[in-house]
Amino acid sequence: xxxxxxxxxxxxxxxxxxxxxxxxxxxxxxxxxxxxxxxxxxxxxxxxxxxxxxxxxxxxxxxxxxxxxxxxxxxxxxxxxxxxxxxxxxxxxxxxxxxxxxxxxxxxxxxxxxxxxxxxxxxxxxxxxxxxxxxxxxxxxxxxxxxxxxxxxxxxxxxxxxxxxxxxxxxxxxxxxxxxxxxxxxxxxxxxxxxxxxxxxxxxxxxxxxxxxxxxxxxxxxxxxxxxxxxxxxxxxxxxxxxxxxxxxxxxxxxxxxxxxxxxxxxxxxxxxxxxxxxxxxxxxxxxxxxxxxxxxxxxxxxxxxxxxxxxxxxxxxxxxxxxxxxxxxxxxxxxxxxxxxxxxxxxxxxxxxxxxxxxxxxxxxxxxxxxxxxxxxxxxxxxxxxxxxxxxxxxxxxxxxxxxxxxxxxxxxxxxxxxxxxxxxxxxxxxxxxxxxxxxxxxxxxxxxxxxxxxxxxxxxxxxxxxxxxxxxxxxxxxxxxxxxxxxxxxxxxxxxxxxxxxxxxxxxxxxxxxxxxxxxxxxxxxxxxxxxxxxxxxxxxxxxxxxxxxxxxxxxxxxxxxxxxxxxxxxxxxxxxxxxxxxxxxxxxxxxxxxxxxxxxxxxxxxxxxxxxxxxxxxxxxxxxxxxxxxxxxxxxxxxxxxxxxxxxxxxxxxxx
Numbered sequence: 001x002x003x004x005x006x007x008x009x010x011x012x013x014x015x016x017x018x019x020x021x022x023x024x025x026x027x028x029x030x031x032x033x034x035x036x037x038x039x040x041x042x043x044x045x046x047x048x049x050x051x052x053x054x055x056x057x058x059x060x061x062x063x064x065x066x067x068x069x070x071x072x073x074x075x076x077x078x079x080x081x082x083x084x085x086x087x088x089x090x091x092x093x094x095x096x097x098x099x100x101x102x103x104x105x106x107x108x109x110x111x112x113x114x115x116x117x118x119x120x121x122x123x124x125x126x127x128x129x130x131x132x133x134x135x136x137x138x139x140x141x142x143x144x145x146x147x148x149x150x151x152x153x154x155x156x157x158x159x160x161x162x163x164x165x166x167x168x169x170x171x172x173x174x175x176x177x178x179x180x181x182x183x184x185x186x187x188x189x190x191x192x193x194x195x196x197x198x199x200x201x202x203x204x205x206x207x208x209x210x211x212x213x214x215x216x217x218x219x220x221x222x223x224x225x226x227x228x229x230x231x232x233x234x235x236x237x238x239x240x241x242x243x244x245x246x247x248x249x250x251x252x253x254x255x256x257x258x259x260x261x262x263x264x265x266x267x268x269x270x271x272x273x274x275x276x277x278x279x280x281x282x283x284x285x286x287x288x289x290x291x292x293x294x295x296x297x298x299x300x301x302x303x304x305x306x307x308x309x310x311x312x313x314x315x316x317x318x319x320x321x322x323x324x325x326x327x328x329x330x331x332x333x334x335x336x337x338x339x340x341x342x343x344x345x346x347x348x349x350x351x352x353x354x355x356x357x358x359x360x361x362x363x364x365x366x367x368x369x370x371x372x373x374x375x376x377x378x379x380x381x382x383x384x385x386x387x388x389x390x391x392x393x394x395x396x397x398x399x400x401x402x403x404x405x406x407x408x409x410x411x412x413x414x415x416x417x418x419x420x421x422x423x424x425x426x427x428x429x430x431x432x433x434x435x436x437x438x439x440x441x442x443x444x445x446x447x448x449x450x451x452x453x454x455x456x457x458x459x460x461x462x463x464x465x466x467x468x469x470x471x472x473x474x475x476x477x478x479x480x481x482x483x484x485x486x487x488x489x490x491x492x493x494x495x496x497x498x499x500x501x502x503x504x505x506x507x508x509x510x511x512x513x514x515x516x517x518x519x520x521x522x523x524x525x526x527x528x529x530x531x532x533x534x535x536x537x538x539x540x541x542x543x544x545x546x547x548x549x550x551x552x553x554x555x556x557x558x559x560x561x562x563x564x565x566x567x568x569x570x571x572x573x574x575x576x577x578x579x580x581x582x583x584x585x586x587x588x589x590x591x592x593x594x595x596x597x598x599x600x601x602x603x604x605x606x607x608x609x610x611x612x613x614x615x616x617x618x619x620x621x622x623x624x625x626x627x628x629x630x631x632x633x634x635x636x637x638x639x640x641x642x643x644x645x646x647x648x649x650x651x652x653x654x655x656x657x658x659x
Contacts, residue, residue: 002084009080012039013070014062014088023139025092026413029069030143030398034150036063036070042161049227050194051162051171055234056202062088066201067111069397095394097387099340103380105429105541106520106633107338109387112238112322113419114206115196115403116331121189121211124181125151128408135411140401144408147398151199155180189215190224194231200403202235205263206320206330209242209249216249225256233262238635241266241320241330242292247274254280258287261629261636265292266321266604271595282587286609289629290636293325293606296598300327303572303603307501308509311421324634325574325604326425327512332405334414334507336388336424338514338573340380341524344496345430345541347372348437349528352460356453362446366438370495377426381503381511384424388506392416417507424505425512425573428496429524431566432478432542435489436533436551439476444532460530463537472534472550479547481558486565497570514573517544517633522645540649544576544633549652556581556593556656564600571603576634580608580655606631608650615639615651 006015016035017028041059043052061080065071072093077085097109129148135141155175162172171191177184178192189212197205205228212221232238240263242250250267254277257265267281284291301316304327311329320330326337351369359365392415400414401407407418444450451459459467476485500511517524521541529537533548542548545563552559556579568575581590594605608631618625618639628639630650639647 002087005081005084009084011060011062011077012036013060013064014084017062017070017088017092024143024396025394026396026398026401027139027143027146029092029396030146032062032070033064033398034146034153036060037150037154038157040154042158045162045165045167047168049168049171049224050191050231051158051167051175052195052198053227053231056198064199064201064399066113066203066397066400068395069399095391098383098390099380099387100383102346103340103342103376105341105343105524106427106516106518107336107341107425109339109384109391110323110337111334112203112326112328112337113333113335113400113404114204114320114322114328114330115200115400116405117193117196117206118211118331119405120179120196120403121183121192121215124179126180128402131408135408137411140411140413143398144402147402152180155195183215186212186215186217186219186221187224190221190228194228196403197228197232197237199399202232202237204238204320204322204330205232205240207318208240209253210245210317213246213249216246218248221249221252222256225253226260229256229260229263233260237262238323239264239266239321239325241268241295243268243297243317244273244277247277250277251280254284254292257289257291258284259627259629260289260291261638264290264321264324264635266295266325267292268295268297269594270297270598278591279587282590285607286583288609288627290606290608290631293604293631294594294598296601296603299569299598299601299603300572300574303569307512307572308421308423310509315420321574324516324518325576326514326516327573329421332420334400334404334417334419334422336384338427338516339384339387339424341427341429341520342373342376342380343429343524343528343541344373345433345437345525345531346528347376348430348434349531352441352457352532356441356445356457359453362442365441365446369438373496374499377499378503380426381500381505384426384511385504385506388415388424388508392507415507422505422508423510423512424508425514426500427514427516427573428571429515429517429520430541431493431496431515432545432548433531433533433535435478435485435492436471436474436476436548437531438492439485439488440471440474440532440534443474443476456532460532463530468530468534468536470534471532472548474534477548477551479552479559479562480554481561486562489562490565490567494567494570497567501570512573513571514575515545515571516574516576517541518635519632519637519642519646521633522643522649540645543578543649543653546578547654549649550654552654557596559654559656560593560597560602560605561600564597564602568601568603574604577602577605578608578631578633578653579605580610580653582655582657583609583611585609585657606634608653612651612655619647619651
């Protein structure tokens with residue numbers, strides 16, 4: 001039998017898939033997960049406060065993964081048993097996105113999410129059994145019970161192992177209780193949080209301080225938090241959010257993040273944020289980890305409620321950007337993050353070639369461009385919805401169905417709409433390139449008539465250095481707080497971001513706009529020729545919503561005023577802004593800039609604290625800068641891990657001075 005062949009190979013998760021091959025995909029995956037946890041390799045205990053700790057490392061080729069339920073390491077399985085690998089691929093790797101590849105900048109039906117840690121801490125996972133037993137769908141009910149039994153056995157194995165190596169008695173006692181039973185103390189709560197994080201493959205931490213608050217008695221949690229953060233970091237996990245509901249706990253969460261790459265902390269601030277939180281936040285920023293990023297609760301949460309009125313008021317406080325910073329509500333969401341990424345500059349290149357020469361005025365050309373973007377967005381939305389239906393059919397996720405509300409209570413699988421909130425985020429890449437390019441065309445071709453349309457197109461085809469320098473130095477550039485530019489930027493961003501406000505989404509409320517480039521701007525620009533903003537052929541796109549490199553030369557206030565002029569209230573997905581500061585930047589000035597930006601509607605601001613000299617030296621001598629961390633486009637990364645192109649892009653960012 002196939003299951004026996006997999007068992008002989010030590011592939012117990014795969015063996016579980018074939019124990020009852022006539023059952024549904026959901027059931028078979030759930031049984032595979034159970035067999036995995038009954039047999040998987042246990043993490044080595046090294047004296048840490050929490051268990052597991054360290055990198056998830058498995059000898060099995062088939063193991064749990066949040067995107068696929070069970071992930072298949074095809075190469076290693078192919079080497080051992082190519083026929084079995086082929087069969088697995090044919091049965092369990094059927095799902096494929098149909099979103100147009102050229103419009104998947106930074107995402108292609110990629111779904112992060114966040115477990116409902118708080119409910120598990122409060123009720124314990126074993127209490128879920130009663131709700132599971134009420135599900136009418138036999139395969140879903142019995143499948144989820146298999147997952148629970150697998151986790152139960154896994155915890156017992158972990159406890160036995162910890163006893164055998166004489167681990168800290170406090171840790172053993174905690175794991176004998178959590179996460180199967182309710183947590184009683186802050187330590188038990190963090191032990192449970194860590195354990196559930198590993199069950200979900202260390203994706204996101206959620207609203208940590210809010211979740212720990214019921215168990216917090218004023219004790220020092222920093223050592224435990226540092227262990228939790230390091231575990232997330234070592235497994236390339238992502239975000240968590242913080243507010244000031246309990247300032248003392250928020251301060252500890254911030255202090256534990258000093259100098260750390262992960263988690264990416266999303267800190268909500270306003271004029272009422274306690275000074276102790278501001279001091280801890282700014283001190284942590286200057287420790288060089290890129291944490292925290294600053295968020296505007298009124299604009300973001302109020303905007304989400306307006307966009308999706310069905311969101312319960314009490315659920316809004318559970319905001320946490322999944323993945324890097326994509327808008328979702330922790331423990332309650334299935335959010336496409338990102339489902340697609342529209343390459344706005346690629347569309348502009350095509351419209352310049354096809355319509356500029358025949359356009360009688362700038363307004364007509366601009367209208368042609370917007371119409372083409374609308375057509376692309378409509379296609380993208382249709383294919384996202386189609387891909388969601390296909391994903392529900394071919395890629396059920398038992399673990400996320402267990403961990404995220406309201407899948408159990410609805411009796412509906414996670415990818416089939418079981419989560420309480422389901423929306424899709426569409427990324428818009430190259431917006432600032434487009435704004436500056438359109439302004440260049442407007443000025444040089446239609447107003448000053450310095451060049452004909454044919455001449456401008458020829459300059460771009462030839463990657464003409466003189467013309468590109470002229471465009472870079474153009475008077476009308478985003479980032480300089482020029483009223484005419486800001487008004488135009490608002491108009492264009494409003495037209496584009498509003499395109500996600502219509503359209504039906506399979507299993508969901510609708511679509512949200514975002515501009516989050518991660519490290520995608522380099523790849524997205526490789527096959528685009530020179531553009532009228534002064535960008536050379538093949539160069540990266542703009543850095544999310546920051547100004548074109550080198551054009552933000554009028555200081556930090558001008559830059560942030562320009563960004564605030566965009567129609568950010570329609571980009572709730574979230575709009576990312578990178579802000580690089582000198583190492584002598586005054587804290588009071590930085591705080592005032594953040595609050596001033598948010599007063600104008602700014603939603604998110606993330607800060608890199610590194611000098612040009614340090615970046616240049618790290619580029620030339622990476623061996624001396626192993627711990628240098630920079631903000632990329634929604635997340636923090638070690639400088640040395642970036643591609644050469646991304647390193648040079650970050651070096652070329654303007655570094656703002658505020659003394």
